[in-house]
Amino acid sequence: MALQVSRISATAAQLGESPLWDAERQRLYWVDGVARRVHAYEPARDDTRHWDVPSMIGSVALVQGDALVVALVDGIYQLDLGSGSLTSLFLPEPRDIRVRFNDGKVDRWGRFLCGTMGVYAEPLGQLFRMDAAGAHTVLADGIRISNALCFSPDGRTMYFADSLDRAIRAYRYGPGDKPDREPRIVIDTAPYHSGPDGATVDCDGCLWVALVQVGKIARFTPEGTLDRLIDAPTDLPSSVAFGGPDLSTLYVTSIKDSGSGRAVSRHPDGGFLFAIEGLGVTGLPEAQFRVQPNSFPTRTTS
Known part of the structure; x- marks a missing residue:
């Protein structure tokens, strides 16, 4: 069957x-x-809408209720989709203006993980995990550009990349405190002349990876073997989701135009x-971040 490609959005994002x-929805x-905008699209109604946020945004995740988890420059917030208001969930202290939050996902146990990155790609980033009670754990550090975060179908493998390494690492993972401290390189993207950007896992456990620098989307087996390589609809694909x-x-x-000068589409x-x-x-359904009532201090902005 030939692939069918459709352009969905009416306007281009930067x-x-x-x-x-x-x-569910x-x-x-x-x-x-x-x-600084979150978009939504409902195919059945051919309907789009958006919400503006006060700073650069790296990623979003599902949470119970009419809301989203959003990773803004300085921390993790909950965005109320009805009112547009933000409630802070996690703000690292002291604030380091040299980094910003980027790629984030919810694991199979309902915890939200999100990586920070150096604003100028310095190795200052960390990978944080936040649980339902509001506690946070640093899982990795020394990251330049955090990307490709996703999980195997059973949740027992976490995939994560520093894009400038041109490699995706696999960590033994589970419901406990910390993942494997000595991950293995499972996918080397250097032969494809690109670092990995966003990624997702399908029902077979294979990884779909946006190879942003060469305009390709790759499917790799859990062992790291290239299974399929297709042309992206444009020259700078950034992420994928089923x-x-x-x-x-x-x-x-x-x-x-990424705004940093590193990625400008032609x-x-x-x-x-x-x-x-x-x-x-x-693909697989995305998990929701599980929040325990009254676990987070109330701090709301409009």
Whole structure:
């Protein structure tokens, strides 16, 4: 079956990232990091809407209720989709203006993980994990650009990358305190002339990775073998996520101008959101961040 590619968004994002399918609402979320905006798209109604946030945004995640977890420059917040108000969940102290939050995902046990990165790609970033009670743990440090965070179907393997290493590492993982401190390199993207950007895992446990520097999307087996390599709809694909009623549609975000000078598209469709159908595989439902009532101090902004 030939692949079918559709351009979904009406306008281009500057820095499209973090596609996220909400199976309960049959809705796709994604962000424009530079424009400081969260977008939503409901295919059944062909309806779009958006919410503006006060700073650059790296990623979003599902949470119970009519809300999202959002990773802004300085910390992790909950965005109320009804009012648009923000409640802080985790603000690292002291604040380090040399870093910002970037790629984030919820693990199979309902904890939210998010990596920071050096604003100028210095090795200052950390990978944080936040649990339902509000406690946080640092899982890795010395990160330049945090990306490719995702989990195996059983949750027992965590995948994570510093994009400038051009490699994705696999960590033994589980419901305990910390993952493996000596991860193995499972995917080397250097032969494909790109660092890994956003990634997701399908129902077979294979990783789909946006190879942002070469305009490709790759599928790798859990052992790291390249299974498929397809052309992205534009030259700078930034992340991927499965969605749709049967989770068989691959949504692809892309970059028009990242604002840092590192990624500027030369393609007329740079920055748009796309859907690819006909891949013959399905994804997995994304987990929700589990929040215990009254676990977080109340600090709300509009």
